[in-house]
Amino acid sequence: MAFFGLRLFRYGTDHVKIQLLPSTFDAEGHATQEQRLTCYLVDDRVAIDAGSIALSMTPAQRNTVRDIIVTHPHMDHIASLPIFIDDLFGFLESPIRIHATPEVIELLERDIFNWTVYPRFSELRNEHGPVMEYVPFRAGEEFRVAHLSVTAVNVNHIVPTVGMIVSDGRTTIAFSSDTAETEEFWKLVNATPHVDALLIESSFPNSMAKLAEDSRHFTPESLARELSKLGHNGLDILTVHLKPAYREQVARELRALAIPRLEIMEIGRAYEI
Numbered sequence: 001m002a003f004f005g006l007r008l009f010r011y012g013t014d015h016v017k018i019q020l021l022p023s024t025f026d027a028e029g030h031a032t033q034e035q036r037l038t039c040y041l042v043d044d045r046v047a048i049d050a051g052s053i054a055l056s057m058t059p060a061q062r063n064t065v066r067d068i069i070v071t072h073p074h075m076d077h078i079a080s081l082p083i084f085i086d087d088l089f090g091f092l093e094s095p096i097r098i099h100a101t102p103e104v105i106e107l108l109e110r111d112i113f114n115w116t117v118y119p120r121f122s123e124l125r126n127e128h129g130p131v132m133e134y135v136p137f138r139a140g141e142e143f144r145v146a147h148l149s150v151t152a153v154n155v156n157h158i159v160p161t162v163g164m165i166v167s168d169g170r171t172t173i174a175f176s177s178d179t180a181e182t183e184e185f186w187k188l189v190n191a192t193p194h195v196d197a198l199l200i201e202s203s204f205p206n207s208m209a210k211l212a213e214d215s216r217h218f219t220p221e222s223l224a225r226e227l228s229k230l231g232h233n234g235l236d237i238l239t240v241h242l243k244p245a246y247r248e249q250v251a252r253e254l255r256a257l258a259i260p261r262l263e264i265m266e267i268g269r270a271y272e273i
């Protein structure tokens with residue numbers, strides 16, 4: 001018990017807890033390692049993207065997550081965001097805050113919360129007040145989200161998309177979001193004095209380089225080239241966003257790169273970084 005207590009203490013003071021939420025479950029209801037949707041929980045308080053946000057959080061997490069950073073409006077990153085707000089509608093005592101660039105907010109309002117696909121929650125209230133509000137941020141400018149400081153920059157994807165650095169003041173984590181080869185993100189990462197972990201996408205196998213390029217994603221090969229821009233040593237590199245249909249192949253090709261401290265992020269596991 002003492003050991004358990006010590007771990008909790010350490011988590012409270014030294015670590016950022018990060019979890020990639022499951023999005024697919026087998027016939028017995030157990031989470032699988034297939035990532036169809038994207039949603040990271042940071043310290044059970046802040047979500048980065050909201051693909052699986054309504055599907056696999058614990059009741060406790062559902063009660064503490066009120067801030068969501070949306071990197072871009074692709075379905076796999078926002079799929080269950082409307083359902084999450086719908087579930088909580090009658091219970092919220094403060095609004096769900098959606099942090100995004102003005103471009104992404106405009107797309108969410110136009111294409112998702114448009115009264116046709118789903119209600120415009122930004123105009124709705126429960127007995128306590130508004131249920132959802134947008135908190136716009138500008139690329140390149142640091143902003144606060146709950147206990148975290150965040151700086152986001154545009155990356156190279158098919159729609160407006162940001163990657164970001166997130167820090168609780170002690171631990172700093174970089175997230176690429178969905179991207180092909182990019183520059184601003186590496187400038188941001190390399191200008192940050194210390195980075196503990198990098199979460200970066202590797203969507204398609206090497207044999208699908210053309211599709212990866214056209215849809216602005218990495219293959220293990222293009223990721224390896226990209227990582228030559230990383231100016232830090234000794235950080236953990238967690239690869240994410242492996243297309244489920246090619247997961248084994250992408251995993252083999254990632255292992256073959258033999259890059260130190262690079263591994264595939266385990267879905268559902270709470271990492272303490």
Ligand SMILES: [Zn+2]
Nearest residue numbers: 072074157178
């Ligand atoms: Zn995308």
Ligand SMILES: [Zn+2]
Nearest residue numbers: 074076077178
């Ligand atoms: Zn995606």
